[in-house]
């Protein structure tokens with residue numbers, strides 16, 4: 574029997590597939606070092622877990638309003654005001670099953686068949702697939718390592734056509750760690766307003782930045798850009814809450830209303846206890862977030878230094894998130910035990926089989942000269958993993 578053409582055209586998430594392969598090897602007793610993870614390796618802070626236990630005992634086990642509890646949406650508004658200088662009302666917030674779900678809801682809310690969404694490449698794997706799932710067309714703007722993986726504004730403008738509906742911005746970016754600062758965001762905002770486009774601003778890694786300047790949300794750069802921004806954030810990365818599945822969109826009234834209706838028919842509200850825990854996360858002390866950020870910062874420095882010390886490998890120093898794009902281009906054409914490295918896939922396969930180190934091939938993000946290393950793993954693992962990578966490179970003919 575024929576299945577949906579649209580659904581069967583969707584690619585499997587390659588990042589999750591590699592992670593699954595590494596976890597399987599691990600369960601077979603093979604000492605794999607995993608640089609594939611897309612989630613913090615820390616446990617959810619105790620005060621958040623305690624809040625969830627309290628919620629259970631207090632009987633918060635029923636359906637909540639489809640867009641999330643009023644109390645959580647108010648806590649999100651307070652966070653956006655406090656951290657980002659943004660004023661939202663609870664009716665502008667839609668809480669969903671993770672930021673990934675919020676993004677899907679966003680594309681489903683914005684797009685008509687054939688509408689184009691501009692996505693800077695290398696891109697997070699789910700953006701183009703989600704756009705396609707919503708009958709849209711992803712249009713890529715290539716970024717270059719030598720420009721810090723930031724979009725060239727001329728290229729952004731040249732990618733705009735009469736069908737362009739939105740620019741999808743991941744700031745800071747998975748997989749490159751690139752961070753758009755105020756001046757670049759002002760340029761993007763100017764272009765979005767001039768061409769009457771929405772901006773989907775994925776700010777899920779907002780807390781994980783390693784610069785002295787405060788983080789800037791594009792929606793805070795004036796009323797006109799606020800009116801066309803769908804801001805995406807959530808609990809997963811900042812609070813080590815990936816399994817709790819809480820993300821949210823903050824949007825203009827009309828967008829939030831349609832998104833809320835859509836969610837009410839598709840999934841209803843996310844898990845009630847997880848909503849309660851997220852409220853505690855946002856309202857509680859933020860020192861554990863600061864601790865985790867400092868630790869990621871130290872790991873980033875260590876990893877960059879170790880990559881630079883291996884001949885044939887290099888990387889641009891990322892300013893945010895917990896990923897590094899390691900440039901492997903110089904190794905193309907060389908052989909490991911007789912097998913030639915031709916691209917990011919062959920490199921990743923040989924590395925996993927040869928020295929049991931899991932990385933994600935850059936082709937998954939549209940960047941075949943690179944592999945992505947996540948530093949959401951301990952400093953000891955980073956040291957051991959890089960030692961193995963150095964030995965692997967050393968053995969290449």
Ligand SMILES: Cc1ncc(COP(=O)(O)O)c(C=O)c1O
Pocket residue numbers: 611670671672673674697743746747775777807808809815818819820
């Ligand atoms: C850029 C980006 N956006 C969104 C998400 C999804 O986050 P969540 O776990 O809240 O669905 C991820 C997770 O890897 C991500 O990297």
